[in-house]
Amino acid sequence: VRSRLTSGRQHGGDNPISQVPVRTCVGCRRRAAATDLLRVVAGPLQQSGTASGPVRQLEPDPRRRKAGRGAWVHPDPGCVALAERRRAFGRALRCQVRLDPAALVRYVATVTAET
Numbered sequence: 001v002r003s004r005l006t007s008g009r010q011h012g013g014d015n016p017i018s019q020v021p022v023r024t025c026v027g028c029r030r031r032a033a034a035t036d037l038l039r040v041v042a043g044p045l046q047q048s049g050t051a052s053g054p055v056r057q058l059e060p061d062p063r064r065r066k067a068g069r070g071a072w073v074h075p076d077p078g079c080v081a082l083a084e085r086r087r088a089f090g091r092a093l094r095c096q097v098r099l100d101p102a103a104l105v106r107y108v109a110t111v112t113a114e115t
Protein backbone atom coordinates (compact mmCIF):
# COMPACT_ATOMS: atom_id res chain seq x y z
CA VAL A 1 0.00 0.00 0.00
CA ARG A 2 2.83 2.32 0.94
CA SER A 3 4.72 2.00 -2.33
CA ARG A 4 1.80 3.10 -4.51
CA LEU A 5 2.04 6.65 -3.25
CA THR A 6 5.74 7.10 -3.87
CA SER A 7 6.07 5.17 -7.13
CA GLY A 8 4.60 8.03 -9.16
CA ARG A 9 7.44 10.31 -8.15
CA GLN A 10 10.12 8.26 -9.88
CA HIS A 11 9.74 9.96 -13.20
CA GLY A 12 13.12 9.38 -14.78
CA GLY A 13 13.02 12.77 -16.47
CA ASP A 14 16.31 14.23 -17.61
CA ASN A 15 15.77 17.55 -15.84
CA PRO A 16 14.10 16.88 -12.51
CA ILE A 17 15.12 20.24 -11.02
CA SER A 18 12.85 22.20 -13.34
CA GLN A 19 9.87 20.24 -12.01
CA VAL A 20 10.15 21.76 -8.56
CA PRO A 21 8.24 25.02 -8.11
CA VAL A 22 10.48 27.84 -6.99
CA ARG A 23 9.46 30.53 -4.53
CA THR A 24 11.22 33.55 -3.07
CA CYS A 25 11.80 33.75 0.68
CA VAL A 26 10.31 37.02 1.99
CA GLY A 27 13.13 37.15 4.56
CA CYS A 28 16.43 36.73 2.75
CA ARG A 29 14.86 37.19 -0.73
CA ARG A 30 16.60 34.10 -2.04
CA ARG A 31 14.86 31.78 -4.43
CA ALA A 32 14.41 28.26 -3.16
CA ALA A 33 12.38 25.17 -3.93
CA ALA A 34 8.88 25.48 -2.51
CA THR A 35 9.54 22.27 -0.60
CA ASP A 36 12.34 24.01 1.31
CA LEU A 37 10.19 26.96 2.27
CA LEU A 38 7.36 27.37 4.72
CA ARG A 39 4.06 28.76 3.52
CA VAL A 40 2.54 31.41 5.75
CA VAL A 41 -0.99 32.78 5.64
CA ALA A 42 -2.81 35.52 7.54
CA GLY A 43 -5.34 34.26 10.07
CA PRO A 44 -8.80 35.71 10.71
CA LEU A 45 -9.14 39.34 11.73
CA GLN A 46 -9.07 39.78 15.49
CA GLN A 47 -10.02 42.82 17.50
CA SER A 48 -7.19 43.14 19.95
CA GLY A 49 -9.06 45.64 22.11
CA THR A 50 -6.00 47.84 22.47
CA ALA A 51 -4.98 51.10 20.86
CA SER A 52 -3.08 49.21 18.19
CA GLY A 53 -6.35 48.14 16.57
CA PRO A 54 -7.22 44.91 14.79
CA VAL A 55 -4.59 42.28 14.20
CA ARG A 56 -4.16 39.04 12.27
CA GLN A 57 -2.02 36.13 13.35
CA LEU A 58 0.59 34.87 10.95
CA GLU A 59 -0.16 31.18 10.62
CA PRO A 60 2.36 28.59 9.44
CA ASP A 61 0.90 26.37 6.73
CA PRO A 62 3.33 23.44 6.39
CA ARG A 63 0.78 21.39 4.41
CA ARG A 64 0.25 24.30 2.01
CA ARG A 65 -3.49 23.76 2.04
CA LYS A 66 -4.89 26.90 3.59
CA ALA A 67 -6.96 29.12 1.36
CA GLY A 68 -5.95 32.59 0.40
CA ARG A 69 -2.75 34.36 -0.37
CA GLY A 70 0.42 32.85 1.00
CA ALA A 71 3.88 34.15 1.74
CA TRP A 72 6.97 31.96 1.60
CA VAL A 73 9.81 32.00 4.08
CA HIS A 74 12.62 29.69 5.11
CA PRO A 75 11.67 27.88 8.33
CA ASP A 76 14.48 29.77 9.97
CA PRO A 77 14.20 32.32 12.81
CA GLY A 78 16.60 34.63 11.02
CA CYS A 79 14.50 34.79 7.87
CA VAL A 80 11.29 35.27 9.86
CA ALA A 81 12.87 38.12 11.83
CA LEU A 82 14.17 39.70 8.64
CA ALA A 83 10.78 39.48 6.95
CA GLU A 84 9.08 40.94 9.98
CA ARG A 85 11.47 43.86 10.22
CA ARG A 86 10.87 44.69 6.59
CA ARG A 87 7.08 44.18 6.92
CA ALA A 88 7.47 41.78 4.05
CA PHE A 89 4.62 39.58 5.28
CA GLY A 90 2.13 42.42 5.05
CA ARG A 91 3.26 43.19 1.53
CA ALA A 92 3.27 39.58 0.38
CA LEU A 93 -0.13 38.86 1.91
CA ARG A 94 -1.61 42.23 0.85
CA CYS A 95 -2.62 42.70 4.46
CA GLN A 96 -3.30 46.20 5.72
CA VAL A 97 -3.66 45.41 9.41
CA ARG A 98 -0.93 44.53 11.86
CA LEU A 99 0.34 40.96 11.64
CA ASP A 100 1.25 39.17 14.83
CA PRO A 101 4.17 36.79 14.19
CA ALA A 102 4.07 35.08 17.60
CA ALA A 103 2.59 31.78 16.37
CA LEU A 104 4.94 31.66 13.40
CA VAL A 105 8.00 32.44 15.52
CA ARG A 106 6.99 29.67 17.91
CA TYR A 107 6.49 27.20 15.08
CA VAL A 108 9.82 27.97 13.43
CA ALA A 109 11.62 27.67 16.76
CA THR A 110 10.10 24.20 17.19
CA VAL A 111 11.04 23.09 13.68
CA THR A 112 14.57 24.42 14.05
CA ALA A 113 15.00 22.65 17.39
CA GLU A 114 14.03 19.31 15.83
CA THR A 115 16.64 19.33 13.10
Ligand SMILES: [Zn+2]
Nearest residue numbers: 025028074079
Ligand atom coordinates in the same frame (compact mmCIF):
# COMPACT_ATOMS: atom_id res chain seq x y z
ZN1 LIG B 1 15.25 32.94 3.74
